Amino acid sequence: MTKPWIAPQLSRRDFGKLVGAAGLAFGVSPAALRAAFAADAVDSAQIISGKASGMLIHNAKLAVMETPLKMLREHDHTPKEILFNRFHYPHEGDAAWYATTSAPPEDIVKNWTIRFDGLVQRPRTLTIADLQARPQEKRVSVLQCAGNGRSYYAAKQKVAGGQWQNGGLGNVEWEGVPLRPLLDDLKMEPSPEAHWLTAEGWDQPATPEGSDFAKSYHLADPALDNAILALKMNGEPIPAQNGGPVRLIIPGYYGNMNVKLLTTLLFAAAESPSAFQSVGYRMPLVPVEPGQFEANDYTVYNSVPTYGHKIKSVIFSPLPDDGAKAGDAEITGVAFNDGEAAITMVEVSADGGKTWQEAEIKPAESPWAWYHWSAKAKLASGSNVLMCRATDALGRTQPMDGLTRWNPRGYEWNGVDRVEITV
Amino acid sequence: MRLPSLFFVFACAVALPFGASAADRFDLPKGPGRDLVYGYCQTCHDLQSVEDSAGIPHGAWNAVLDNMKGFGLRVSDEQRAKILDYLGTWLGPNPPAPESADATVASANADGAAVFENTCIACHQEGGKGKPGEFPPLAGNHDLFLSADFPAYVVLNGIEGKLQVNGEAFDNAMPPFDFLSDEEIAAVIAYVRSSWGNAANRPDGMKDIGASDVHDLRAKTMESAEVLALRQSLLP
Incomplete structure (x- = not known):
């Protein structure tokens, strides 16, 4: 329309x-x-x-x-x-x-522009061809919806929105133009007042009263060192459904921070007033209780955007309907974090947390990719509660009870994963 | 007669899945204000988002409505209050038993003015004056009399695409309002046709359709783009 x-x-x-x-x-x-x-x-x-x-x-x-x-x-x-x-x-x-996994049509790609503007002396506009002409780098990273696992918060108090289980994530190979060297080469001469970079996509709210989707990153954020303007996903042009023809990828950051259909990058003095940056997609700085802190009580002072993935592990097998048998079993899964430190340990329990053992971890393809892990266990007849918990080199680990991080928008679930299987 | 371009039809056809009538798949509990939820909330998303959130407390629904404002929802304060009452009660943590629901306005004596106030006014505005560039006016809209049953096709199936009303261009999508009862649809059409000076545009001999006609039209499900094509075919 x-x-x-x-x-x-x-x-x-x-x-x-x-x-x-x-x-x-x-x-x-x-x-x-x-x-x-x-x-x-x-x-x-x-x-x-x-x-x-x-x-x-x-x-x-x-x-x-x-x-x-x-x-x-x-x-x-x-x-x-x-x-x-x-x-x-x-x-x-x-x-x-978003109705197709096909690449965006040639005409769209040909006419696409990305505006570099804001508090700069010299604004620039680039095309996809301009980006294609520059050196490309790959980043394998987990892409995860900030709301992934939201349904598990219902054990404390259900949270509005899509009741995501654990499948709002994937391990994806992106390829594109490294952000910082590009910004340097464009010689835009940002004002010393510019402390933030705001990314905007082409998609728009249904009415002018809605808030445009925008995301802001502090220019000093080291995560931007790894950011790319991605043109390819798993070796192919990015379908529009996943943000093509160009998506800002900040490896290790929650999905919403990786702005799709990128059209604009602005140097700014403050983070964007867009509701999606200033109120939505944020986590409270201190624990909050249902009924005492609502979904629109977020401010830039009491909360922080859903930037890097909180360390997390997920059991891939056995799943409840895999038909696992009693006796020897192999428990497998993945673990990942924001890429700031290696995952050093995954602990696995097959008896609901009474006893734990360390899983074997395979090296990951990149700091932001998922790690595969596996552990041998014995399954008893009847109910078995499988659990896993990842820890990284900075000592960051998953809360045994993910509900301690309950928040009214239901983001960043990273409680110890629990899968109950009956054999 | 001008048919929409093939491309347009194709694009809509691919898009139609998202416009598929959600009322078919999501049946929210009956209660006062439900029609407003059906009317407003399906513009952007289907009602799974509402159904899946069932059980959250009143305060959380209040925040959801604020949140939806950020996505572009526009409702009057009064309508917002009604929607919040409905969601907080019937989709709250302790909803009343279904049988105690004081049913909706559906009745054999549906009040067309009430249906308009509860459902249509959101877009078509008070006095049916519409909103320039977004929602066509109903006041002085000759489409009301393209045929006896054309407005019923629009209400039942929605309409989508480029059209002109009184020389002003619109390019938007109206969702189906097939959750309204046969009586309500017949009543609201009769109401709109007789309000705001529209009666003067009624061709001689064109009668309003009754609830049983609406019932029959329900069987002829059309896509919203097909309703646009039907409109083109009826234009003088």
Whole structure:
């Protein structure tokens, strides 16, 4: 739909047309889709063309979905067909933005621009071709929704929003242009007052009263040293559903901090007033209790954005419906953090936390990638509660009780993972 | 007659999954204010977001509504209060038993004015004057009389795409309001057609449709882009 408050780079309708046409080229018949959507249940393969069947849907209309662990554990680099999806704004009429795993169409890519502006002497505008002409670097990183695991907070007090389990994450290989050298080379001459970098994407709220999506990072943040303007995901152009044609990737940072459909980078004196930076996607600085601190009580003084991944581990097998047998078993999973220090230990319990043993950890592909770990255990007949807990070289570890980090927006769940299996 | 471009139709067809009538899949508990939730909350997301959040306390629903403002939700204070009452009560931690629900306004004697106030006014505004560039006016809108049943197609299926009303261009999407009862739809159409000077535009002999006609039209499910095509075909 035409929205006068949107910068006239490309109309969303035009983009939708193009991506929609691309979707058709991949053999999706509109009639088939129509029939499918008349049905009661909605399958992920019908929501996004090219997506695998059987994803766990959190909102069909917004195409919000997570990866069942059974699918996630099959790949070391999570393919686009099963990677979780989360969009913030409706795209009625041109939902094809996220309706396909195909690359954004050539016309879109050709006309895409990224504006470097704000408190600088010399603003710049770059195209995708400009970015492609520069040296490219790879970053393998876990991409994780800040709301991943939100459903587990319900044990204390349910939190509004998609009830994410553990599958809002994937291990992804990104490739693109390192941010800092690019900013230096552009010689924009930022003002000494510029302490923040704000990234904005092309997607827009449904009405002008909504808040534009923006994310701000302190320019001194060492995480920016590893940031890239990514043009590829797992070796291919990034589909729009995952932020293509260009996405700001800050390895080790929660998904929302990696701005999709990047159009603007601003040097700024303060962090963006966007609700998505100043109120949303934040964690309280001190523990808060349900009813005493609500989802809009966040300020820049009492909370901090969901920047780096809190250390976390997830059990990949056995899962409850794997049909595990009593006796010798191998417990496997992954662990990851923000990449600031290596994961040095994963402890595993097969008896609900009574006894623990150290798992064997395989080296990770990069500081931000997931580590695979495994441990041998004996499963008893009946119920077995499997648990895992990761610790890194800085001594950071997962809370035994994740509910101690309850927060009214349900972010950053990293409580010790628990899987109950009956054999 | 001008048909929409093929590209447009295709893009919409691919997009339609997201516009699929959520009322089919999500049945919120009956209670006063439910229609406002159906009417407002499906503009951006389907009602799984509401259903999955069921059980959170009143204060958390209040924060959700503030949060949705950030996403672009626009409601009057009065409507917001009604929505919050509904969510905090019927989707709160201790919802009343379903049978005690004092049903919605659905009745054989549906009040068209009340339906408009509760459901349509959000976009089409007081007096049906619409909102320039976003929501077409209903006052003086000749589409109301394109055929006897055209407005019912729009209410039941929504309408989406580029259209002009009284020379002003709109390009937006109206979701289906098929959760309204047959009686309510018939009543609200009759109300709108007879309000704000619209009666003067009624062609001779065009009658309002009844609830049973609406019932029959429900069977002919259309996509919102098809309703736009139907409109084009009816334009003089």
